[in-house]
Amino acid sequence: MIAGDRTKVWYRFYLTAKLILLTIKEFPSNRTQTHGKESGYVIVTTGLEPAEDTLRHALALADAFGVPVVRRGDFSLSQLRKRHGDDEVLVVSAQGARLEVPGKKPFFFHPNTAAFRIKRLMRGDTDTMLVACQIQPGDEVLDATLGLGADAIVFSHATGAEGKVVGIESERVLAIMVEDGLKHWASDSEQLERAMRRIEVRCENHLEVLQGLPSRSFDVVYFDPMFEMTVHSSQGIAGVREFANPQPLTEQAISEALRVARRRVVMKEGKTGKIYERFGFVPFRSRGQQVVYSYKETGGGE
Known part of the structure; x- marks a missing residue:
């Protein structure tokens, strides 16, 4: 056996041993919160014959959730649930x-x-959201409702x-899954991959984040209070329904956003929505759009 092969064998042995040791650890006291309620532990496991990269990925996600990795062995998911007493795998x-919950879509x-929005931009088309936000290269954007x-x-x-x-996301499961996806999703588009890798995700309440930021520290602050409605009407993302934050946008959050933004605060909602009227935002009209973007200038631009 040559030295390189020997190193690979020993490294895989190390990962496997670490996985087994983590499996027999006691579960920590912190539990994953969904809608403010204890949902039990998330079981982190792998496929039946994981490669080294998969083992490393599982260990990183388990660390993010604060739980051990459960060695899959030959167990089915239902057997793992019964063995460990938890539903979310x-x-x-x-x-x-992928997160598997009984009776729910993964x-x-x-x-x-x-x-496809990035593909259109690369062809020279415009994007209504970017126009409404007056986005320019080099801008700093705070997406207060990452989803x-x-x-x-x-x-x-x-x-x-x-x-x-x-991007700020208050729901822990959603924040961890999206942050992980932004880091690992593989695409044929180099531009898409680069855009995903650059995003910073913070798992916090957006009001608390805004309150802690200096005035005029971002060019644009963006809200999507229609995210919960979108989740409940879209089959493509039905699996995330249990993890979205249903809390409405507040006057206090808007006030803090107006302090933090240098240029404007922008909000997105369904075309029949009237949230923007409540906060005194100006609608940005665009023909044929299923959503309405509205904005409020901050007076803090250059």
Whole structure:
């Protein structure tokens, strides 16, 4: 056996041993929170014959959730649930991570509309969201309601390598899954991959984040209060319904956003929505759109 092969064998032995040791550890006291209620532990496991990269990926996700990795062995998912007394199983494979909950559709990260929106931008087309936000290369954008991250990806593509996009997501399961997807999703589009990798995800309440930020620290602050409605009406992302935050947008959050933004605060909602009227936002009209973008100038631009 040559030295390189010997190193690979020993490294795989190390990963396997670490996985077994983590399996027999006691579960920590922190539990994953869904809608403010204890949902039990998330079981993190792998496919039946995981490769080294998959083992490393599983260990990283388990660390993010604060739980051990459960060695899959020959157990089915239902057997793992019965054995460990938990319903939510995060399965890590070469294709990525997917969250399996009995009776629900699996939840896994996907860039969704961001992929074809970026393709259109590369062809020279415009994007209504970017126009409403007056996005320029190098801008710093705070997406205060990250959700599944599609809008943040488009922001990241438009602001470029010199820009900055920070996404805030209060729901822990959603934040971890989306952050992981942004890091690992493989695409034929180099531009899409670069945009995803640049996004910073923060798992916090957006009001608390805004309150802690200096005035005029981002060019644009963006809200998508229609995310919960979108989740409940879309078959493509049905698996995430249990993890979306249903809390409405507040006057206090808008006030803080207006302090933080240098240029404007922008909100997205369904075409029949009237949330923008309550906050005194100006609708940005675009023909044929299923959503309405509205904005409020901050007076803090250059």
